[in-house]
Structures are given as C-alpha cells and as structure tokens.
Amino acid sequence: MTSSPPATPEANKAVTPETLREQYESGATVQELVAASGLSYGTVLNRLRSAGTVMRTSWQTRRMRQDPQARRRLAAQLRALYEQHGATLAELAAAASVTKRAARRLLIEAGGTPRTAQETLRIRAAKRAAERHRLAVSLRKRYQAGATVPELAADCGYSEATIYRLLHQAGTRMRPQQNHGRPLGVRRRP
Numbered sequence: 001m002t003s004s005p006p007a008t009p010e011a012n013k014a015v016t017p018e019t020l021r022e023q024y025e026s027g028a029t030v031q032e033l034v035a036a037s038g039l040s041y042g043t044v045l046n047r048l049r050s051a052g053t054v055m056r057t058s059w060q061t062r063r064m065r066q067d068p069q070a071r072r073r074l075a076a077q078l079r080a081l082y083e084q085h086g087a088t089l090a091e092l093a094a095a096a097s098v099t100k101r102a103a104r105r106l107l108i109e110a111g112g113t114p115r116t117a118q119e120t121l122r123i124r125a126a127k128r129a130a131e132r133h134r135l136a137v138s139l140r141k142r143y144q145a146g147a148t149v150p151e152l153a154a155d156c157g158y159s160e161a162t163i164y165r166l167l168h169q170a171g172t173r174m175r176p177q178q179n180h181g182r183p184l185g186v187r188r189r190p
Helices: 009-014 017-025 030-037 041-050 058-065 068-084 089-096 100-109 117-144 149-156 160-169
Strands: none
Touching (some): 017 030, 030 041, 068 089, 089 100, 117 149, 149 160
C-alpha cells in the first residue's frame, strides 16, 4: 500500500477535534479519518479524545455498517477519497477495514468508476508536480524578499541543491555568485 503525501502543517491545524468528532460520530472509522485528513493515527486519536469523543469498539462499528444508510455514507466517503485524493483500492480497503474487493464494490455502489494503476500513478504524479510548483513559487517570493538559500533549505527540510533547482524551475533571477547571502541593503530579521 502506498501512502499519501503528508499534509501541510496548515492543513493539519485546520482539522479540528470537533470536526473529527462529528465525522467519527456519523460513522467514520479512525482509519478513514487518518486517510481523509492526512494526520497520523495517534494524532487523530488524540484529537478525538480531546473533543470528548466516546470511542466505539470494532463490533459496534461493524454493526453500524450493517445499516444501509451507514453503508451509503461509507461508500460516499470512499468515493471521495478515491476521486479527490487519488487513493488506491488497497488504501480504501484499509480505511474501511474491508477487503479490496469489498472496497471496489462500495466504490461502484457510490457511482465511482475504478481506474487502472497507470491512471492512479498519473493522478499522483500530477498532484506532486502541482505541489512542487507551488513550493517553487513560494520559495522564489521568499528568495526575492531577501531570504538566503541556506535559510530556505533549513526551513523546508530540503538540501540547498534542491532549493537551487526549485528556484531555477520557478524562473528566479539569482543574486551574483560572490554575494551568496542577502541582497545589499536588506537586513537580517530579528
């Protein structure tokens, strides 16, 4: 099973304990919340507990799933994961605690169309390319505002070579080589 890329810290903060609790109480499992939010399993559990959520047993979840309305909600959630986040059938199966075959059946029940592995790879590659482009543009703005390449590398957790490559891809006009640091007249922030 391939994992989805980690969510940004801003997206993690946007997933409040209350929204997680509402989704959980409407029938979502912890695994589904993990897959939908991009948060870790432990973080989802901690946020659910901090919201005062009464946790279910797996037996209670299975019983809830036997309800046709709960099954439709689950199928709709799986379809959203599949179409909006590019999840694979294996990831859907893990999120719903069912087999891949059952996940495929639920997807079709919700009106989704299973795709080939190549289509999934193309979707994920396009998503990664778009995220990389957004990062490159963001780095260009910060560099033009006076940030140095080593500072950008430290902030992003990438090597300086990767930062240079992203800046180049964004069409950044680089400062002269002998002036690796800040442009003239720009002071270091406190």
